[in-house]
Amino acid sequence: MRFRRQVPWAARSEPRDEPKGAPDEPGREPQPGGSFLATVASRRLLRDVLIVGATFGVGYLIASAWLSPVPLLTRDHAVPRVLDLPIAEAQQKLGELGFRAKLEDERPHPTAPRGAIVWQDPAPGTILPQHSVVTLVPSAGLQQVPVPDIVGLAMPYAGRVLAAAGLRVGEVDTVASDPEPNVVVATRPAAGAGRDPGGAVDIVVSGQPKVRTSQSARIVSPLITGARR
16 A cells, blocks of 8 residues: 655645636626726726717817807907898997997998998908907998989970989979970979989979060050059
8 A cells, every 4th residue: 555645845736726616608797796897897888988978079069160160269259240230239249259340331232221231341250359350331221313304304204204213203383484384394302312212203394384574564554544544
């Protein structure tokens, strides 16, 4: 019968017994335990949250830059749209953002009422620093039509001339005058004055010829002489 002699170095080299359990399967996640961040599920959740947050932040920045192109880290601003606004309101809107308004001469406009802004420079949306100058041009309203000279024309022809100029005949007054009847002797306003398109022009036409003083004296004198007799 043989006895195996155990030496110290032989005992140390013997493998230790592993706790019995199911062998590790590839792709199998360990059971949760220990710290929350140490588990695979929590790490994946944290990664998904960071991805969603980053995506939301980038999308928000892109949307903000597209809808309102205002620099985030500077004091520059986008020029607001002040077209069709009254002068006072346009100046106030520009002043709230630090811009200065400069008014130019009025310009005729077919639709904009008098005093409304019809042109601005720079254009709306342009990025400018504070205290920049924005030029504004207000509307002068409809471009007025000069009254044509129709004095001396017969009434039918005078009406046609006014219609061709974009005006119409207003009130017609008749006065006794030397020229033949129904001839224009004056207009209100006078020729050359401005009138809104479609405006009325009052006309004064001749009526019955005036009775001259010498003729009336000849007629009255015999009557007086006969009365004395």
